[in-house]
Amino acid sequence: MENIKTYIQEHKDRFINELIELLKIPSVSADTAYAQDVIATSEAVKTSLKKAGCDHVEICDTPGYPIVYAEKIIDPALPTVLVYGHYDVQPPNPIELWTSPPFEPVIKKTEIHPEGAIFARGSCDDKGQMYMHIKALEYMVQSNTLPCNVKFMIEGEEEVGSKSLSWFVTRNQEKLSCDVILISDTGMISNQQPSITTGLRGLSYVEVEVTGPNRDLHSGLYGGAVANPINVLTKMIASLHDENNHITIPSFYDNVTELSLEERAEMAKAPFSLEAYKKALDLNDIYGEKGYTTNERNSIRPTLDVNGIWGGYTGEGAKTVIPSQAFAKISMRLVPNQDWEAITTLFTQHFISIAPAGVKVKVKPHHGGQGYVTPIDSIGYKAANKAYTETFGVPAIPVRSGGSIPIVALFEKELKSKTILMGFGLDSDAIHSPNEHFGIFNYLKGIETIPLFYKYFVELSK
Amino acid sequence: MENIKTYIQEHKDRFINELIELLKIPSVSADTAYAQDVIATSEAVKTSLKKAGCDHVEICDTPGYPIVYAEKIIDPALPTVLVYGHYDVQPPNPIELWTSPPFEPVIKKTEIHPEGAIFARGSCDDKGQMYMHIKALEYMVQSNTLPCNVKFMIEGEEEVGSKSLSWFVTRNQEKLSCDVILISDTGMISNQQPSITTGLRGLSYVEVEVTGPNRDLHSGLYGGAVANPINVLTKMIASLHDENNHITIPSFYDNVTELSLEERAEMAKAPFSLEAYKKALDLNDIYGEKGYTTNERNSIRPTLDVNGIWGGYTGEGAKTVIPSQAFAKISMRLVPNQDWEAITTLFTQHFISIAPAGVKVKVKPHHGGQGYVTPIDSIGYKAANKAYTETFGVPAIPVRSGGSIPIVALFEKELKSKTILMGFGLDSDAIHSPNEHFGIFNYLKGIETIPLFYKYFVELSK
Known part of the structure; x- marks a missing residue:
């Protein structure tokens, strides 16, 4: 699959421009003033999925904002990957703290992103990470390397509690049936050290x-x-x-559940500098529950x-x-x-x-x-780890995250499938904050890594 | 001075309409968006004072909003009354709770004000109460009954701390020299029971x-x-x-200073119904410092x-x-x-x-x-009490108020004069709240009572 690197190099500018167009639509689900923009974003996502090569694409009405569903079924006997993402974004306020307008994306270089990062609300959470999957599909379709069936379910209410999604999932279990659910809506440790989120709050x-x-x-x-x-x-x-x-x-x-001392010792091995953490946030001191470290406070407590x-x-x-x-x-x-x-x-x-x-x-x-913990011996986890190892040169580290993707527990219950959280964002990307951004490196690396997940997932499933 | 009642009856509609025009200007000193309106209000006050019969009227520049100064000196040998008031008002928000727009005055009848009350921001605090003094002067000038000299000092920053006023007072001690300071910016117990505020927080x-x-x-x-x-x-x-x-x-x-048990017992004699208090505010219970009654909590603590x-x-x-x-x-x-x-x-x-x-x-x-306490054996207090007794038929009760008029302490220090707080508002007038109002009865009663204060103050000073 060496081809993907060439394909990305050739289409890189288009990939970035397409994402920038999507980021211009202010799909703030928490504020009804943006209702028309949220709807417009669902239409844009639908169009992208169609262009990328899905055979069937539809906007599914719900009691709230619509869900974009798409699929490409190449052989019912092959495994099916269900990709989940969301096209809504957090409110941009406090707007006065943005150095450029939240819905006028610009590319700026940062210390962590020397190749540039796209600054815009939703660039990382989750339009950018969701769009990687659409571009990865485009590549697999164009290069005729899609090894299995794929379904997309992209919702518009993640930032306000995914109410319509649970309504939709409980009513469409057969339509959504799959072997694994793949989500990029989390982060990784650094651009040198990939990680896979195994627990959510x-x-x-x-x-x-x-x-x-x-x-x-x-x-x-x-x-x-x-x-x-x-x-x-x-x-x-x-x-x-x-x-x-x-x-x-x-x-x-x-x-x-209190973690054992062994589990806590294992967690403590993840690279972490308290000094760097305090410096990045301009804090004189940390603050939190007595008896737990910073990484425990923001994940297992x-x-x-x-x-x-x-x-x-x-x-x-x-x-x-x-x-x-x-x-x-x-x-x-x-x-x-x-x-x-x-x-x-x-x-x-x-x-x-x-x-x-x-x-x-x-x-x-x-x-x-609900919170969620996923085992690291599943086929999905192994496939993701192999994919990361190939593109980053080092294996991914399993980490428990402090964030919540409430629908992961819902998927397990309703669709009986495990979820793999393949995130490509960084903690420093300022999601939910002013000046949210997503590295060009991360965006393209995601597009490169995702097809490898498909490949290894199918291989390991045989 | 029976004439005043006739005069008020004849000019009542004009008195009300003039106040209404003044209330239409949104002189919110706390918000710079209203700066032009605050200035416009000072001009309107100046014009009113001129028309009422002052010989000299000027707008005095300060580091903040201007102070309107006016005087009518009939004989330097006679006593001088300095009237203080303010033409600025509190911000009107939360604006959605007003039943009519705060700067579009309307007259509505209420249980307490069967003759009607003017609903508008500033109607009671303090445009309405300040304007009573201008109309009282008009009467005394028209009827040739002004018994002494009078000075007016009307400021535009009372609701934001009177910074420019203290700047002005310390620089104009001679100009402002007087025998007593008269202020209507407080309340009284009820329309049947006048009271004089003797203490401020x-x-x-x-x-x-x-x-x-x-x-x-x-x-x-x-x-x-x-x-x-x-x-x-x-x-x-x-x-x-x-x-x-x-x-x-x-x-x-x-x-x-802890009050003696005797003083507290004296305070407790003021008419007060805890049930009516709770009912008026829709409270299940009161709340406050242990060991003190409601009236103590909101005045001496x-x-x-x-x-x-x-x-x-x-x-x-x-x-x-x-x-x-x-x-x-x-x-x-x-x-x-x-x-x-x-x-x-x-x-x-x-x-x-x-x-x-x-x-x-x-x-x-x-x-x-600073807080303030005034003695009840002064000439000013006695004159005010005689005036109230004549127009209300019962003597005024001395009360300690929980509010603050910080400049009262300043006046005592800089001008060496006592202040008499002749209030005509009611606690239920909702000053600083939505739907502030001022009873027509109170407005006209104030105009009727003020000339009597002048009369008795001059008589008692002899």
Whole structure:
């Protein structure tokens, strides 16, 4: 399959330009103001899949944003790979921190990406990583080297909880039947050291509302005599962690599997520099749950983070107001065995129970998903590792990630297939942040590596 | 002085319409977007003072918004009353909670105001109450009953800390020399029970900024391993009160004068229904410092309230972000003897000291002012009480208010004059809140009562 390198060299500029066009459409699923753009992106993905050589391509309606489904079935007797990705992106704000507009992609060189990186919202998460699979298919079709059947399922609600995807998957088990699910929506250790994500955290995302007096009050006339919803909210949130940064919600840790000392020792072998980590984030110190290292805190331990908070006067200058209401968006990252719906219930009950009598509290669940661990002795894992080894020159390291792709657990349950998380992004790519980018090296390396996965997956399946 | 009632009846509609025109100009001093409107309001006030009969009227430039100064000196040997008021208003937000636009005044009847009230930002605080003085002067000039000299000083930065006013007062002590300062920027108990504010709280207003990582981070990849500025901010704010709602800043209470049991018993005689209070605010329970009643908590005790908080994703839907920064606006109401600058320093030192190493903290002082207590045996207090007694039929009750008019302490220091706080608003007028209003009854009653103050002040001064 030496040909792929030549093919990439020849078509490189087109590959980059096609991705840039896709990145120009602001498919922000969290904000209904962008609804038409999200729809437009699904159409663009459909067109790309058709052009790449899929025989059947369709836009599948759902209760939410559509799912793009495509397939190329060359022989029903051969294995089938189901590629999953998403065409929606995170909101771009805070927009003022972008050095170039989030939906006007530009290529800039960085220390880590001397060959350049595409800066745009969604460049890495997940338009860029998803589009690698479409270009890899194009190559296999053009070179007549596709060794098996392939199905694509590209959704538009990953950043807001994949509600319609689970609706779709449960209704289309036969259509989606496959031997392995392949996803590029994670990262790897570095451009010199590939890695395969073997564990993901689950997620429970809620929004809380604290209401005090029925109207905003003058803080001079009422201050000190009524519960200030902001003061109360800060007290309630603060109480959710104890002095060791353990989460205080009763029964929260009941189903958390503690890793053995051996497993933790194995994890500790992954290359990691605390000094470099602190320097990259401009931190004087790290912070987290007592008794765990940084890499344990962000992968094998559950967390509770406030993702947004607001209330009262937030404009220029000063306003002496006691607001009627205060709000927060809170998410909990969960580990395998913690059921996200059970945790959402535990949170809700606890949060309401700690409210003082002077306020009213509402908890609104947003979305969630289960954590996941995949074995490293599966055919899919081995095929991915062989592919990485061939293109990078070194084997991939298995790592547990702190992020969540809730649908991985769903796929295992509904489609009875294992998922392989072949990521090509880097932690420093600033996904979900201003100035998200994706290395040209990573993009092209992905396109080069993916066909090898197909090859080895079919070989090892024989 | 029976004539005043007739005069008010004859000119009532014009008095109301003139105030309505003034209320249409959105003079929000906290937001620079309204700068031209603030300036326009100063011009409108100047014109009103000229028309009312002042001999000399000028717009005095300051480092901030201008101060309108006016005077009518009939005989240097007679006493001089200095009227203070402000033409700026609070920001109108949250604008969606107004039942009519804040700068399109309308008259609506309410349970408390069966004769109607003018709904608009600034109607009570302080355009309406300030304009009563201009109309009272008009009457005294027209009826040739002005018994003394009068000076007006109307500023445009009261809602943002009166910085330029103190600049102006310290530079114009001779120009502003007077025998008493008269202000209507407070409330009274009810339309049946007038009261005179004898005590005010001081204020220290600060803005805090907590910075964690140098950019927004994905809460999956980093959650649990770095200090989340919002979580940290909530913990820091929560720690500022203990379990009895005492403020925990070291030395905060050092200069607080504890009232004697006798004084507290005297205060407790003021009419107050806790049930009605809770019902009016739709509260299941009150909340505050242990060991004090509601009326003590909001007048003789210092407080610490968060007036605004923001950080992270606050838009529609969900975003799994650990923000780089979180912010809050915090104000402390102070009692006489607490020095606001010393308290601002104590807060700043303490707040920085409680920050964990994983974040950086900045505290930016906004503004502040000293508390104040006035004696009830002064000529000014007696004159005001006689005026109220004549127009309301019952004597005024002296009350301590929880609000702050920081310039009252400044006036005493720089002008060596006592201030009389003759308020005609009601607590239910929703100042600083959506749907601020000012009763027609209160507006006209103020115009009727003020000339009597002048009369009795001159009589008692002889």
